[in-house]
Amino acid sequence: MVEDTRLLHTAANIILLIGMAFILLPLVITAIVATQSYEDFIAQGLSLRIGDHFWQNIKTVFTETTIPRQITNSVIVALLVACGKCVLAFLTAFAIVYFQARYGTLIFAFVLATILMPIDLRVITTYQIAANIMSPINGLMDLSGLNDLIERLGGQRLYFELSLLNSYIGMAAPVVAHGTGTFLFRQYLRTLPKDLARAATLDGAGPIRFMIDIALPLSKAPMAALFVLMFLGGWTQYLWPLVAASTPDMQTAVVGLARLAPNLEEGIPDYPMIMTAALLVSIIPLGVTAFMQRFITYGLTLVEK
């Protein structure tokens, strides 16, 4: 730059320091309280002294709460969300970008509309569907009069029932039904040269072969970015897993952590233990974020383009 930037840079440094302190402060407090014993905590209140009770607290969390089991649940649900999203979104985006079919735009609009209304907004009726995913078929059969016909012929109405509540698929599927991934892949695939498909055709490869052998390997970076973002998205879901799983054994870690937290008036809760649980619940996604930060930034900016 052509001017003296010292003042500007000092200001920028101060702003960034404040910003990082704001982000880190709750995490640091969580980590420090997690090392203290309940007795010390009661005696001192919130203090920044590092205690020696960390392993003890971890042991308590492992023996007295369902958090470890729930962390496993979270890993499974988050992986299901991430894998489901990557596969489905890639297939759809490929269909939209590489085919001449006019209804591609229609499919795109159909998928994109989901961004407007996140799962938390439609949780009441999504719950009813997950409680019996056959209910649309039952409804259709009743509406179309097919069931009346069956009743007259067979004497009994047909009714199908299949509940996804309290299952990993049930916790992941409604979260996967969302359009960001398709949007991200579409943005990316459109930047690839169109001649690739032509060249592949000249070499005798059909669309499926082209998709698997050329488009897919070229999409490694956005695939990794989407995977990381959706893993985090699946992990941090709260309202949906809260209603979709009713037993502690099936709940996700975030829901389990919130259940550990005390009701408003009940003496002094074991905060060192709760903070240890908070730390354990967040350590996997936090590690993913810190080490795969490149992919997150890439993924988020790809959505913007």
Add this chain to the structure above:
Amino acid sequence: MMRGFYPHQWLPLVLALPQILLILLFFYIPVAQAFYWSFFLERPFGGGSIFVGWDNFYRVLMDREFWLSLQRTGFFMLFGSVLAVFLPLILALAADQQIRLSYPARNILVWPKAIAGASIGVVFAFIFNPFLGILAPLNELSPGFWNPRTQANDAWIMLLIAHVWNGIPFNFVILLAGLQSVPQTLLQAAAMDGAGPWRRLFDIHIPMIMPFLFLAFVLEFTESIVGAFGLVDTMTEGGPGGATTLLVYKIYIDGFKAYDLSGAATQTSLLMVFVIVLTLFQFLYLEKKIKYERG
């Protein structure tokens, strides 16, 4: 709009079908059902339903609690999203400078992305606990100075702080990407012409990142309407005295705790209409006002 390459008519439909079915089942049918249920009196545990016309809407719209929680949602949306966009904007402007601190900042400021709203809610509820938290010493000096369990303002401050904390990563990354796409030559030319940092901020940076700011606000509005659930549920449980009962929280309580499915579905429909109207307004009206000067 470029055209696709392959002429196959059915293959693209087959490829997209899994996603279409999933979205149909878990998005369109639930959305349609919310509207459908709004016209029926639904009994919990499948006791059948009766068509009641506009009765549910009449009941909900005459309920003062509904309007109050809608008003709180609007309030949270405005304050929450303004804070959750402008604070990251300031941070992004700082991180856009050529300074060494910019590198760790770009990593650390993204960390909250990994933490669920409900998890940080548990942590902040502890940190702001009036008797055990960091403000407890102030409460000893002047009793009743800070208590989010009894004072609505304190509860709101706590919610907004947690909301901003959780909202920093996305908006920071988006706005920083916007700032970095501003051509350096343009800034250097402006500096040569004697435009100081403030002048460049308002005449170059802000106009150039308008599309990014617009996107941040559009997404943040929806996020603040629905994402607040985890915070409210873990920090205030809608209290004190219902002061933080936002509409998403009320819908959850009505539907899953009070088993008023018709009432919850009706409020869901109204909230969906609110979100759709808001988004359309932003796209059809506001976006035109933003000048896209970038190629």
